[in-house]
Amino acid sequence: DAGITQSPRYKITETGRQVTLMCHQTWSHSYMFWYRQDLGHGLRLIYYSAAADITDKGEVPDGYVVSRSKTENFPLTLESATRSQTSVYFCASGLAGASNTGELFFGEGSRLTVL
Amino acid sequence: AQSVTQPDIHITVSEGASLELRCNYSYGATPYLFWYVQSPGQGLQLLLKYFSGDTLVQGIKGFEAEFKRSQSSFNLRKPSVHWSDAAEYFCAVAGTDSWGKLQFGAGTQVVVTP
Numbered sequence: 001d002a003g004i005t006q007s008p009r010y011k012i013t014e015t016g017r018q019v020t021l022m023c024h025q026t027w028s029h030s031y032m033f034w035y036r037q038d039l040g041h042g043l044r045l046i047y048y049s050a051a052a053d054i055t056d057k058g059e060v061p062d063g064y065v066v067s068r069s070k071t072e073n074f075p076l077t078l079e080s081a082t083r084s085q086t087s088v089y090f091c092a093s094g095l096a097g098a099s100n101t102g103e104l105f106f107g108e109g110s111r112l113t114v115l
Numbered sequence: 116a117q118s119v120t121q122p123d124i125h126i127t128v129s130e131g132a133s134l135e136l137r138c139n140y141s142y143g144a145t146p147y148l149f150w151y152v153q154s155p156g157q158g159l160q161l162l163l164k165y166f167s168g169d170t171l172v173q174g175i176k177g178f179e180a181e182f183k184r185s186q187s188s189f190n191l192r193k194p195s196v197h198w199s200d201a202a203e204y205f206c207a208v209a210g211t212d213s214w215g216k217l218q219f220g221a222g223t224q225v226v227v228t229p
Contacts (some may be wrong), residue, residue: 002160031215041120042205042219043159045151058216090158094215106151106158 004039006091006107012096013081014115021076021110025090031094033058033104034066036087043090049074050096052111081114116141119208121220128196130164135224136191138206146187146208149217150180153203162204176200188223201227 004025005089013019023032030051035043035058043060055066063085065077074093078085088111092104118141128134140146147166151159163174170182180191189206203224207217 035217035219040129040221041208042221043217044123044219046214046218057217072200092159092215096214102161103161104166104217106160108158 004091004093004105004107006089006110008110009108010111010112012115015082016080019081019112021078021089022089022111023074023076023107025072025074025091025105026069027093027095027105029093029095030071030104031096031104032068033092033094034064034074035090035092037090037109038087040101044052046076046089064097078112080113083114086112086114110112117146117208117210117218119206119214119218119220121204121206121223124221125224125226126227127226130198131195134191134196134200134223136204136206138189138191138220139166139188140208142187142208142210144211145184146210147179147219149194149207149209149212150184150189150191151177151205151207151219152176153222155201155202159205162191191215194226196225196226198229205213211217 033048036045049055049068050085081096088109091107120139149164150162163184203222204222
């Protein structure tokens with residue numbers, strides 16, 4: 001199916017465990033992003049990637065690791081989950097350059113609970 | 116540092132009434148401005164955006180927004196609200212040199228009553 005998909009949609013884990021949230025897009029967008037959504041904060045940028053093998057930190061990167069070996073995938077890993085990382089995580093993608101409309105396309109989110 | 120303020124956390128409006136959501140930003144220059152909508156359990160969808168030019172921009176679902184440089188505002192409006200407009204609305208900004216790195220406001224929850 002075309003679009004941007006996230007998995008898992010729901011995840012419960014324990015403090016200290018490693019968790020990976022997957023993001024896959026079928027548009028061949030160059031840019032991909034990870035945001036977290038918390039009540040009262042809106043969405044905050046964790047990491048972003050301008051192209052395969054190029055990643056950079058956003059506003060709240062501590063405790064997270066990303067990679068982008070293929071254009072279509074942008075996994076987010078919590079190496080040792082903490083309760084403060086309980087949140088809803090959104091992946092987004094977009095096309096920069098001459099075709100840039102400024103629009104980001106968001107996945108449906110992954111709700112993570114850390115006990 | 117850039118910031119986005121949505122002063123209203125929650126708004127209740129009657130179906131058929133007009134709606135206005137406020138957004139104020141703080142940024143060194145005129146940024147790119149966006150309004151996104153999030154329905155329950157869903158991701159965000161772009162309603163409209165402002166890059167330059169005409170300060171009144173039209174979006175999807177009958178929404179419009181007006182950029183006012185002097186007030187650093189980008190308020191969202193709809194003349195007549197439908198029950199399906201119940202959702203959370205986010206204003207966002209991005210620097211012209213930081214495409215895609217959106218700074219979001221905290222959001223405004225809109226409830227539509229019959």
